[in-house]
Amino acid sequence: MDKLYIDCNILMDWLTGRLPFSIYAEKLISLAEKKLVEGYVSPLTLANSYYIIQKYHNKKMANNFLDDCKTMFSIVDITGSTALTAIERRYKDFEDDLHYFTAIDFKLDYIITRNKKDFLSKNIKVKTAEEYLRNEETR
DSSP: OOOEEEOOOHHHHHHTTTTTTTHHHHHHHHHHHHSSSEEEEEEHHHHHHHHHHHHHHHHHHHHHHHHHHHHHHHEEOOOOOHHHHHHHHHSOHHHHHHHHHHHHTOOSSSEOOOOOSSSSOSSSSSOHHHHHHHHHHOO
16 A cells, blocks of 8 residues: 655645646545555644645634544654754755655655655655556556
């Protein structure tokens, strides 16, 4: 079973219905919900998503989002050691580097994001939700 690190933009596409991205985000989240893939998020992803939902929608929706996430995804820790690695090996954006090295630390198979260029793809596969789903269909 594939282990997928889900980036914040995928969660936002899923929640906001941002077309055409939401079509693929919804299908991907459905796979995690049905336990056909293992979905992983970090506390940073949850915090960023919560902030955006609360700011642009409301606190009730943001709280419901957190409740959904805790049942669908495994929440992985970002350690001090991971942060130091991200600082030392900076690629483009510190936040994305934290996600990248967290996914590496937990030996996850993919980072699923809409912004592939923001991530190194040296030690992990980086795909959009659409690319991942297309690949999934051919297996």
